[in-house]
Amino acid sequence: MKIYVDNSFLNRPFDNPEIPENKIDAEILFQILKLVKEGKIILVNSAMIEYENSLNPFPERKLFVENILKLAKIYQNVNEEVYLKAKEITRKFKIENFDAIHLACALCAKVDFFITCDYNLVKKFKNDLRVVTPLKFLKEYEKHR
DSSP states (O other), X not given: OEEEEOHHHHTGGGSOTTSHHHHHHHHHHHHXXXXXXXXXXXXXXXXXXXXXXXXXXXXXXXXXXXHHHTTOSEEEOOOHHHHXXXXXXXHHHOOOHHHHHHHHHHHHTTOSEEEOSOHHHHHHOOSSSEEEOHHHHHXXXXXXX
């Protein structure tokens, strides 16, 4: 199983833990990382994830994400195919450019799940690519084990 996780999810452990969803999502991220390390899930990295992470003004968050990305077995460049898909996603689904590029990277990498904490993105993008919240992913993963 291949997954693509966006920066909203990768940074979740730094969000306010007093908000129950943040705490649950952070715990799920660590569960997923364990599964990645065990070889049960393949993590996909992309030039877009790295670019967005490079813009993070918080050094500890940036380093945390960089270390996670080292676990990825697949790397998706942002190339012509990605740009064309992103353009189509923006047009068809009215999705912001950064998010559209993330989705296009995930589509080109042929992932099974795109995991995000951006609930608007989950609602907006209805396609063959399964865009899910961390909790939804965990439920789907446990169903198929």
